[in-house]
Amino acid sequence: MQINIESESSQPPKHGLILLQVLMALLFVVMVFRLWHLQILQGEHNAQRANANRWREQQIYANRGLVLDARGVILAANRPSYAVALTSEDCPDIPSTLAKVSQWTGEPMSKLERLYRQSREEGLPKFSPLILAHDIKFEQVARLESQVMNWPGLSIIAQQRRFYPQGDIFAHVLGYVALANAREVESYAGLYRGDSVGKQGIELKLENSLRGVKGRVVQEVDALGRPLARDSKAPPVGGRDVRLSLDADLQLFAMRAMAGNAGSIVVMDPDTGRILALTTSPSYDNNLFTGRLSAKDWGRLRDDERHPLQNRAIQSVYPPGSIWKLVMAAMFMREGIGRDETVTCTGEFRLGNRVFRCWRAGGHGRVNMLRSLVESCDVYYYQMADRLGIDKLTEFAAAAGFGRLTGIDLPSEKPGVVPGREWKRRMRGEAWQRGETINASIGQGYTLTTPVQMAVYVSSLLNGGRLLKPLLLEEENPVERGRVPSTEAERIFLLKAMREVVENRQGTARRLKMDDAVIGAKTGTAQVVALGDTRLRTEDMLYQHRDHAWVATWGMKGDKRYVVVVMLEHGGGGGASAAPVAAAVYAYLFKNKKPESVPWRNVAASGYITQSDPAEARGLDEIIRASKQWEPFVGPDHRSAESARRDKDDAGS
């Protein structure tokens, strides 16, 4: 068909044509091979990546369980808290955005810059919001919401924040939640960085049931992260509410009765082991820890020489002083010493060349067991203990629940010390000295107990000898952890003696006497330093040299029975300073004396938690509701301007 009318010279270049053929073939082969590689070989992988692109899994926080007192007063709640967050991917100008946030919130610029730098170093994904300012005041939120729209990358996010309406009243029992550290993230399933976790107290002990299970939602998003469709995989399961056995009013009343003294009060139901009040003072506001605890606050709490973070009821061990005589007398009876057997107290007891003195310089004269308890004669115990020896003492005290944990549902309980030969060899590598038995007999020397151990022991005298686990949870059934090795007659004798301490004219706890209630007590004044022969008056001593004041009591009225143990650190004489505190507690228990101005009762009445802080000016109902049904706050769609800009870019390129 080709008509060759051309000269030979106008033939197309031969090599050139081959070049074009080769190029076409190469184009086809290379591209098809690459397509095969991407779509067939890696097809599944790429399909998964495409899905991972558009489905974003989000966690929905479960509501942390509420903590209530026995009558339903909320002790730990959740409230919404608003924070300003920066998503660096969406932010075109980080420095001026940070400056704006600093201007709005008053957070120093240097701090925001540091936060941002740290988040970059820690590898926070650029699409994840970084929280710049926590807990913005409520009235600021509305104002900021309209402002952040003009600042791409900024958003206001709502978080759930733990809130303790009573603050320092229940701080040690409740503990607090705070951001989980790396170790905690590892040890709890379902806990991630940035989550809060119980750090102390009930919050820590019951972490697993309070936390609940997070919900999962998968959300289809477009390239700008704008949500399109939502698919709930698993709804969040709220944490279990916890009802404590504590009585909030009593707790407040007891805290106030401490009147600023360092120490602890334990109020226990002797028949069940339920704790009705467990105070420690000085205390701290546990709300400080739920946010970002400032270095200043932390330093103040840590360096306070009165140790407000210490839960004295279970973590501080003290020499029991004369209340130990209740344990010793029980031991003597068990070892066959008759209650009528007498000792003549001359005011001192000699052992070799050492002299052990009775607190009453002139001595008590002839003293039997009852009198030794009522008037707290030391020499009686010196002599009897010396006769029986340390091994009997050690064995009995251990059987009575001392030197070991009571099992209360709070972290970091201390067991205290019941000294003995074995203990001393282990701890000091030395043999036991006879003189140490003398000291141990009156609760001095190495003997160390916690207030809650003492409450458990006194309760056992009333409840048939059972050593009960101190219960903090309302629904928990009594747990018997041992039995005091005393017969009923022996226990009744001790109760009678305690009653005499209150009723008798020579008794050391006469201040506890109450007309229409039966109250028994034993006071204790534990020496902190040996001061030699002369006894100074409490006021004349250095605070840290002053004696610890104890009183261990029980009270009955009608069918109500309570055990109250008061311990005042460096409080001076037990009868003089601790007994009035116990008396105040009994006034609440038996005379219906109520604390004045209960702040959380005002909550229900006025609809406000505190009048002073308008940010928290939210009704109790609202707090409960917010705590119960939590919906993540969806901020204004600040990305729309940005996305419009990107769309324009797409069209223009």
Next chain:
Amino acid sequence: MTQGVERRNLVSANWVLVLLTLVLAAIGLLNLYSASVVRLGEGTSVAAYFQKQCLWMIIGVFCMFFCMFLDYRRLISSAEPMLVLSVLLLLLLLFFGPDMGGVKRWIPLGPVNFQPSEAVKISVMLLGAKLLAKGKDPLTWREFFPILSVGFVPAVLVLKQPDLGTAIIIMFILGGMMLYRGLKAQIIKVGVLVLILSPLAVDKLIMPRLLDYQRARITGFLSPEKAPAKAVYQSDQSRIAIGSGKIWGKGYLEGTQSKLRFIPARHTDFALAVFGEEWGFTGCVALMTLFCLFLLSIYTTIRETKDRFGGMLGAGIFFYFFWQILINVGMVLGLMPVVGIPLPFISYGGSSAVVNFCMVGLLLNISMRRFVFRAA
């Protein structure tokens, strides 16, 4: 001198090429519609690209026929003035052109923007073809440099706009034409040497002169782990889109990467990614086959034309399409760095569509007159 269009010419025109062009344009429109559909909330939104492109395609077809019927040999004498004019336009643009988002590529002409770099491409191709058509021995150094400079000056001006893609295309077209014509072995040897040394030259000479985003794209391609996230993002998302199409594709209008806007520039440079996601391996191989048939059809005309200038111009047109397809597909498939070069007939863009049709028209013109003896 044959001026008019005779029956004989129409019969010998490359109608297969017209068919392939129209099929590709139809596929492009179909795909563009899909690329402009975006899911928003519960519903979808359709951008107006589709209608605009339809209009451009129609204009393009008219231009194609216009280019077809005007005897291309008339262009020989106007090659030099055309190049001078377009270079002047480029200079004007550089000094007085409106700044459109940091680039000076367009001259606004009423409702449309005219892109002088497209005119430059054609001028370079024409003058190149004219110069290469003289003589028949492999090019010597003496011929090589003047021809090279025909493309070099406009390419530098285009680079200043900045438009790296078009500058590359201009030089590549000219280079392709010279290779087709044949070079002295010595030039080829030096060329190979230059190619071997070019990574060094790129690193020391070209890279420091590139703009930040251009450099980021290239480093992003060479070492994705070190490059900024945004530079890698485009090519990454494009590969995910194509790959996730697997054998059969997700179905028309069903691509998630495109509908949710993960594919960047999905109307324009990355239109193939949209296509690949929805039509899968089968669709892509079919499209590649069409493109290769399209090139083959051009090749047939080149082989059969008896006119030397026509042959050279045909080779220029071949390379015009070949490089764009190679670079764009290579870029979308992650074989090459991201350079703003559209895929002929598939990518959105008015100027590019019109020029593509003109090029096809020019080739039809050559094919029509391939047996006609050129009376001197």
